[in-house]
Structures are given as C-alpha cells and as structure tokens.
Amino acid sequence: MGEAIKQVGVIGAGTMGIGIAEVAASHGQQVVLYDAQEGFAEQAMAQLQERLKKRAFKGKISQEQITEWLARIELVDDLAHFSACDLVVEAITEDLAIKQALFKQLEIITSSLALLATNTSSISITAIAAGMQDPSRLFGLHFFNPAPVMKLVELVSGLLTDQAHIEQATAICKSWKKIPVKTQSSPGFIVNRVARAYYGEPLKMCQEQLLGHRQIDAIMSEAAGFRMGPFELMDLIGIDINYAVSQTVYQAMHNDPRFRPSLIQQEMVHANTLGRKTGQGFYSHAEGAAKPKPEYIHSDAEFDLLTVPEEMTHFSRMFCEFEHDQRKWKGDEVVVSGCRIKPTDGRLAKDLEVALNGPVCLVDLSFDYLNSQSVNVCFSPGVNQFMRNRIVALFNHMGKQVMVCPDQPAMVALRTIAMLVNEAADAVFNGVCSARDVDLAMRYGVNYPKGLLAFAEELGWSQIAQALEHLHQWFGDDRYRLSPYIRNLA
Ligand SMILES: NC(=O)c1ccc[n+]([C@@H]2O[C@H](COP(=O)([O-])OP(=O)(O)OC[C@H]3O[C@@H](n4cnc5c(N)ncnc54)[C@H](O)[C@@H]3O)[C@@H](O)[C@H]2O)c1
Numbered sequence: 001m002g003e004a005i006k007q008v009g010v011i012g013a014g015t016m017g018i019g020i021a022e023v024a025a026s027h028g029q030q031v032v033l034y035d036a037q038e039g040f041a042e043q044a045m046a047q048l049q050e051r052l053k054k055r056a057f058k059g060k061i062s063q064e065q066i067t068e069w070l071a072r073i074e075l076v077d078d079l080a081h082f083s084a085c086d087l088v089v090e091a092i093t094e095d096l097a098i099k100q101a102l103f104k105q106l107e108i109i110t111s112s113l114a115l116l117a118t119n120t121s122s123i124s125i126t127a128i129a130a131g132m133q134d135p136s137r138l139f140g141l142h143f144f145n146p147a148p149v150m151k152l153v154e155l156v157s158g159l160l161t162d163q164a165h166i167e168q169a170t171a172i173c174k175s176w177k178k179i180p181v182k183t184q185s186s187p188g189f190i191v192n193r194v195a196r197a198y199y200g201e202p203l204k205m206c207q208e209q210l211l212g213h214r215q216i217d218a219i220m221s222e223a224a225g226f227r228m229g230p231f232e233l234m235d236l237i238g239i240d241i242n243y244a245v246s247q248t249v250y251q252a253m254h255n256d257p258r259f260r261p262s263l264i265q266q267e268m269v270h271a272n273t274l275g276r277k278t279g280q281g282f283y284s285h286a287e288g289a290a291k292p293k294p295e296y297i298h299s300d301a302e303f304d305l306l307t308v309p310e311e312m313t314h315f316s317r318m319f320c321e322f323e324h325d326q327r328k329w330k331g332d333e334v335v336v337s338g339c340r341i342k343p344t345d346g347r348l349a350k351d352l353e354v355a356l357n358g359p360v361c362l363v364d365l366s367f368d369y370l371n372s373q374s375v376n377v378c379f380s381p382g383v384n385q386f387m388r389n390r391i392v393a394l395f396n397h398m399g400k401q402v403m404v405c406p407d408q409p410a411m412v413a414l415r416t417i418a419m420l421v422n423e424a425a426d427a428v429f430n431g432v433c434s435a436r437d438v439d440l441a442m443r444y445g446v447n448y449p450k451g452l453l454a455f456a457e458e459l460g461w462s463q464i465a466q467a468l469e470h471l472h473q474w475f476g477d478d479r480y481r482l483s484p485y486i487r488n489l490a
Contacts, residue, residue: 019145103128202229425437
C-alpha cells in the first residue's frame with residue numbers, strides 16, 4: 001500500500017521535518033515542505049544538501065541520487081499546496097494548541113482519503129485530534145532523530161484513530177525500510193516511557209552517593225553492554241530536554257513514583273549546565289577536555305583455573321576458556337580460593353555470605369558476559385585480600401577490567417535493567433503495545449543490545465523479579481513495585 005502514496009506533505013522544516021522529507025524523497029515520493037518562518041525551509045534544504053554531499057563524498061550515495069532527491073522536495077509558502085498530498089506529516093513546535101489549530105486547517109485542505117500524522121513526541125494524539133471534525137483521521141508517526149538514520153517509527157493510535165490508517169502507515173514505513181511498531185497514545189508512547197528508567201535509576205544512584213556518574217557510565221557501557229552510559233547520553237540529548245521529557249511523563253502518569261524526575265537534573269537545568277550544547281554537563285565538553293578514567297582494580301596474583309559445567313548459563317559462559325582445572329562447579333557459581341563468585345540476584349553480598357555460610361563475590365548483570373570489556377563486582381565482608389587478589393587476577397586474565405561497587409541491592413546494571421524490564425513489561429500489561437513491539441522499539445529506537453523482554457526470558461524472569469522485590473523491600477518505595485506481567489511469568 002506504501003506505493004499508493006505519491007505525494008507527502010511535511011510541515012515544519014526543523015530537525016525532524018527536513019529528515020522526514022529526506023526519507024520520503026529518497027524513496028521516490030514527491031515532497032511538499034512548508035515552514036511558518038520565512039527562509040527556514042530554504043535554510044533546511046541548504047543543510048540537507050551539505051549533509052548529502054558529505055555522504056556522497058564517503059561513497060554512500062551518488063551525485064545523481066542527490067540531484068534526484070532534492071528535485072523531489074518542493075518548498076511552498078502556503079498550506080493550500082497540501083491539497084494533493086496522500087500523507088501529511090506535521091513536525092512543528094511541540095505545542096498542543098498550535099498543533100490542534102493546524103490539523104483543523106489540514107482536514108479541510110486535504111482530501112478525506114489523505115492520511116494525517118503528527119510527529120509529536122509527548123503530546124496525546126487524542127488531545128491533538130480533539131479539535132478535528134473527524135478525529136479518526138489523526139495518528140502519530142513518531143520518527144527518531146536523525147530520521148533518515150534511525151530505523152524505528154512508532155505508530156501511535158489515539159482513542160478514536162481509525163485502525164485502517166495505522167495499517168496503511170505500517171505499509172508506508174516498511175516501504176521506507178523502517179521498523180514500525182504500534183502503540184496506544186499514552187505518556188511517552190513506548191521508547192520515551194520505557195527509557196526513563198535508563199536515566200532515572202542511575203541518577204537516583206548518584207543522588208544516593210552509591211557511585212559517581214563516571215563509574216556508573218563505565219559499568220553500564222563496558223560491563224553491562226549498552227552503547228553509551230546514561231550520563232554521557234544525557235549530555236548528548238541535553239539535560240534540559242531529558243528533564244522536560246521526564247517531567248512530562250511523570251505528570252502525565254499522575255505522579256507515579258516510577259517516573260519521578262531527579263533533583264540533580266533540576267539543579268543542572270537551573271545552572272544551565274545542559275551537556276554538550278553548553279560545554280558542561282555531567283562532563284566537561286570544553287575544547288580539549290579529556291574524559292576522566294573510570295576506577296579499575298588490578299591484580300598480578302596467580303589466578304585459579306576452573307572447570308566448565310556441562311550446561312553453561314548466561315553467566316558461566318564467561319568462564320568457558322578455563323577448562324583445565326578440577327575446581328567444582330555448581331550451577332551459576334564459580335569457586336575461587338574458597339570464595340563463591342555468583343551473578344547478583346538483588347540480594348546484598350553480606351546477606352548471602354550469612355545464608356551460604358561463606359564469602360561471596362557478586363558480579364553485576366551483563367547483556368553479554370563473555371564479550372564484555374569489564375565486570376562490576378562487589379565483595380561480602382568475609383572476602384579477604386588473598387581471595388580478592390585471586391578473583392581480580394582471574395578476571396584480568398580473562399581480559400576484563402574490574403570495577404568494584406558498594407554492597408547495595410541489585411548493584412548497578414541489574415538494578416537499572418530490572419527497572420527497564422519492569423517498565424517494558426508494564427507497558428505490555430497495560431495494553432500500550434505488544435511484547436514484540438516493545439522489544440523492537442528499544443532495540444531500534446535507542447539501540448539497546450537486546451530486546452528487554454527477550455533478555456529477561458533468556459536470563460530467567462525470577463532474577464528480575466527478585467531484584468525488584470529486594471529493591472522494593474530495601475527502599476520501601478512504590479517505584480520498585482513489580483509489574484503483574486512479571487509476577488505471572490516468574
Ligand atoms: N528533535 C527530536 O529529537 C525529535 C524527535 C522526535 C519527535 N520530535 C517532535 O517533532 C516535532 C518537531 O521537532 P523538531 O525538533 O524538528 O523542532 P524544531 O524546532 O527543530 O522545528 C520546528 C519547525 O516548525 C516550524 N513551525 C512552528 N510552528 C509552525 C506552524 N504552525 N506551521 C509551520 N511550521 C511551523 C518552526 O519554524 C521550526 O522550523 C515536535 O513535535 C517534536 O516533539 C522531535
């Protein structure tokens with residue numbers, strides 16, 4: 001059905017609008033582009049031309065393609081030019097009243113068969129459609145920045161949206177080689193709802209003085225396997241933008257503590273330390289400023305060799321090269337110099353030491369233990385210096401840097417990932433989207449290494465459930481309440 005769309009209208013020639021225009025033009029559609037500010041659309045076209053030239057220089061596209069694509073984009077100075085569009089995508093300022101006014105005009109100007117979509121990232125589709133004569137026409141077509149690069153598009157249904165339009169939009173997105181996911185209009189849709197935990201939980205750990213932001217970034221990227229640490233990412237997004245989205249989602253969720261914004265971020269907004277754009281955020285982005293190094297511990301001690309069990313788990317696969325010695329294995333546990341090395345399940349190391357009647361070294365969660373560059377560990381009080389050295393030496397020998405964190409429930413990566421999984425699960429539980437779509441959304445909208453629900457399944461739901469229950473007990477905060485979706489599976 002994507003082929004039936006011949007002409008696409010884009011309103012707003014800002015960051016998103018020009019990107020969406022490029023997507024359509026590069027897939028053979030005629031584009032009409034309008035911006036209310038005089039000269040903005042011309043400026044955006046000039047920038048697009050520069051961007052395309054750079055891509056041609058790298059050999060990614062040809063000069064002919066650039067000429068063809070640009071020729072397909074027509075700049076217009078009046079909405080009347082949208083009358084022949086088969087699809088109109090609005091990408092103007094994020095303001096309910098302005099968007100409502102625009103769609104009231106558009107439904108009159110366009111044919112009744114034309115698809116009308118908004119690229120809003122935070123406003124309810126139902127609310128925008130409320131001013132229209134036919135609210136069933138509007139849906140959200142939520143691209144991610146940069147639109148030509150990011151694969152994900154969220155197709156958002158308002159309460160009254162006609163599902164036939166969503167089906168048509170799905171076909172169009174596929175013809176653009178995008179990955180469409182379906183979601184109901186609810187705060188943050190999928191990505192901006194679920195991803196809140198990736199910022200909120202690390203910010204809370206920083207506030208609690210558990211660790212500094214540099215160390216948490218290193219744990220989340222080098223050990224857990226995310227492409228970027230949460231604080232580096234917030235600096236990139238802009239602290240003000242990230243804080244505004246957090247506030248919007250929190251308020252729209254009627255102050256659910258799971259989405260409570262951080263006071264650290266609020267202070268940074270007051271101080272105008274907004275990340276890369278102001279030269280200072282969590283890190284200095286001044287010319288020549290070097291990023292501080294995380295703290296690692298090393299040991300040149302002898303390391304103990306291990307035996308690999310018949311059935312390796314997500315955790316024990318990490319030790320698979322150590323097949324030579326006769327050390328005893330039991331499930332997810334490696335014993336080195338009398339100390340058990342175990343993946344964290346959310347309990348404190350000191351409690352486990354009592355329960356197991358022996359010292360314990362807990363290892364934080366990783367999407368890929370085998371290939372991770374680092375491990376984050378925590379020692380119970382009974383781990384002596386000799387054991388510590390042996391354990392650190394073993395990890396160093398495996399080519400991994402070792403970071404140590406204080407003994408707190410669920411450590412750093414498990415705590416954050418458990419909160420992410422809980423949110424993903426709760427979105428499905430509440431009918432926001434399907435399990436398949438929440439996983440696709442997080443993989444292609446924010447580049448998570450795996451789908452969150454698929455990963456929880458691989459890991460065992462009980463590990464996520466236990467982590468959340470320990471956190472809930474420890475903090476006494478409803479923020480950590482377990483989604484019934486997980487309770488059912490665990
Ligand atoms: N920037 C992002 O990362 C991102 C990602 C996804 C969605 N969005 C959403 O996309 C929309 C646009 O965001 P953006 O970042 O491109 O904004 P932007 O500020 O870069 O561009 C908005 C453009 O719209 C124009 N405009 C404003 N009112 C207009 C009107 N009534 N008619 C025509 N043009 C008008 C402005 O002149 C401006 O050029 C917003 O709804 C935003 O929430 C943004």
